[in-house]
Amino acid sequence: MDLEELRAFLAVAEAGSFLAAATSLRMPRATLRRRIDQLEARAGVLLVDRTRDGVSLTEAGRLLAARGRLMVQESNALLQSVREAGAEPSGVLRVLLPVGLPPHLFPPLLTLARTYPRLAFRLQFSDNPIGGLMENVDFAIHFGETSPAGPWVSRELARLRVWLVASREYLARRGTPASVEDLARHDLLTWEAPFEDGRSWPLLRGGTFSVAPVITAPDIHLIRQLAIAGHGVALVPDAMVPDPGLPEGALVPVLDEIVGREIGLRVVVPAVLAEVPRIKAMLDLLEPFLGKLGL
Numbered sequence: 001m002d003l004e005e006l007r008a009f010l011a012v013a014e015a016g017s018f019l020a021a022a023t024s025l026r027m028p029r030a031t032l033r034r035r036i037d038q039l040e041a042r043a044g045v046l047l048v049d050r051t052r053d054g055v056s057l058t059e060a061g062r063l064l065a066a067r068g069r070l071m072v073q074e075s076n077a078l079l080q081s082v083r084e085a086g087a088e089p090s091g092v093l094r095v096l097l098p099v100g101l102p103p104h105l106f107p108p109l110l111t112l113a114r115t116y117p118r119l120a121f122r123l124q125f126s127d128n129p130i131g132g133l134m135e136n137v138d139f140a141i142h143f144g145e146t147s148p149a150g151p152w153v154s155r156e157l158a159r160l161r162v163w164l165v166a167s168r169e170y171l172a173r174r175g176t177p178a179s180v181e182d183l184a185r186h187d188l189l190t191w192e193a194p195f196e197d198g199r200s201w202p203l204l205r206g207g208t209f210s211v212a213p214v215i216t217a218p219d220i221h222l223i224r225q226l227a228i229a230g231h232g233v234a235l236v237p238d239a240m241v242p243d244p245g246l247p248e249g250a251l252v253p254v255l256d257e258i259v260g261r262e263i264g265l266r267v268v269v270p271a272v273l274a275e276v277p278r279i280k281a282m283l284d285l286l287e288p289f290l291g292k293l294g295l
Contacts, residue, residue, distance in 0.1 A: 002042070003075055006068050008035040009047060013065045016247040017070070039283040047199060070151065089278035090118035096140035099125045100219030101189075119278055127218035128194040129289070130268060138232055138279050139269040143193055143237065151271040156264045157286055162191075162202065163260035167252040170230040177233065177254055180209055187232030188213040191223045193263065202261040228252055237263060 005098035012032070022029040040047050047061035057065060129142040147154035177183050180203075190213040192198035198216035200208045217223055220236055227234035228246065233254050243250060267286060273279050 002035075002039070003072065005035045005039040005042075005070060006064075008032050009039050009061075010065060010068055010072065012036060012048060012055055013057055013061065016056075039237075045089040052179055089116045089281040091278050092120045092122050093282060094122045094124070094138045095122050095279060096129045096137045097216075098129055098142055098220070098223040099127045100217075100223075102221055102224070102243075116278070116281060130194070137270075138273055138276075139267055139283070141265065141267050143263050143265060144195075145264050147266055152268050152276040153271050154266055154268045155283070156266050159262050159264045161260060162235065162237045162263050163256050164233055164235055164254040165224075165227055165235045165238065166254050167228055167250060168252060169228045170227075170232065171252065171254075173230070180255070180258060183211060183233065183255075189215050189223050189226050189232045189234040191216050191220050191234070191236045192216050195217070201259060204258055204260050224251075235259070248278070273289055 007019070008025065008027070012018060015021040015024060018029050018032055018036075022032045025032065036048065043060065044103050044268050045060045045062070046058050047056055047064060048055045087190070124137070129140040130144075130147060140156070143160075174186060175182075177186060188211050190198040190201070199211055201211050202208055214232060215226065216224070223234050226232065227236070228243070228250055229235055267283065269279060269283065274283075
């Protein structure tokens with residue numbers, strides 16, 4: 001299959017018209033149409049329906065679009081690997097991260113980045129990094145026990161404790177819960193993990209129980225800061241990394257032998273990109289880096 005014809009077809013599929021696709025590719029519309037015609041001749045079927053309002057994909061076209069994006073990604077990754085073979089990792093790494101990571105984790109990450117001074121980072125954030133199409137991303141870090149099905153390379157970086165914490169001031173004012181039932185008399189704050197219900201809290205020995213949180217959010221840092229400020233008992237992942245500027249023990253565990261669980265922190269990479277030098281280099285450094293942080 002001719003990759004230039006495929007790229008032209010994918011541009012039309014995404015833009016919905018020959019004019020918009022030709023503009024995005026900076027290509028004469030006649031050249032674009034010719035490439036689509038040649039691709040349809042090779043396939044032996046129509047790939048796009050042409051109408052006055054634009055174009056729409058046929059069933060064959062939708063199938064080719066779904067698989068074709070991966071083919072183009074694979075070809076681009078192969079070229080990147082060849083260009084960077086034996087060279088110092090360089091370029092821009094596009095990283096997708098969970099929203100609400102503690103800000104004080106990022107300065108050490110910059111120290112890690114200086115190992116390869118020709119690398120730069122483009123950070124994006126999502127409350128569910130693997131919940132949608134991970135396009136224009138080199139790798140994603142997410143919480144969970146599994147990674148998406150499909151052509152991905154997945155690695156667990158660390159295990160984190162998810163448990164209840166509260167400030168000493170809050171517990172002095174409202175009392176310390178001695179049982180799950182006592183939580184009903186407290187203001188509850190909860191981190192909601194992807195694909196989970198924040199109203200269902202885990203028991204350490206298995207199972208769950210229902211709660212009515214005052215605030216539910218996918219932002220770990222927000223929930224943690226609310227707990228530090230004395231606004232309630234919070235269910236959050238805890239990296240056990242000290243909070244800068246706060247005395248040790250600003251947050252104390254609550255019902256830590258009853259409520260909680262462990263959750264994985266994972267990295268997932270499109271399989272076609274796993275051997276690109278700049279991506280492989282960073283993956284190889286992540287685990288030792290987290291180990292130094294105590295994760």
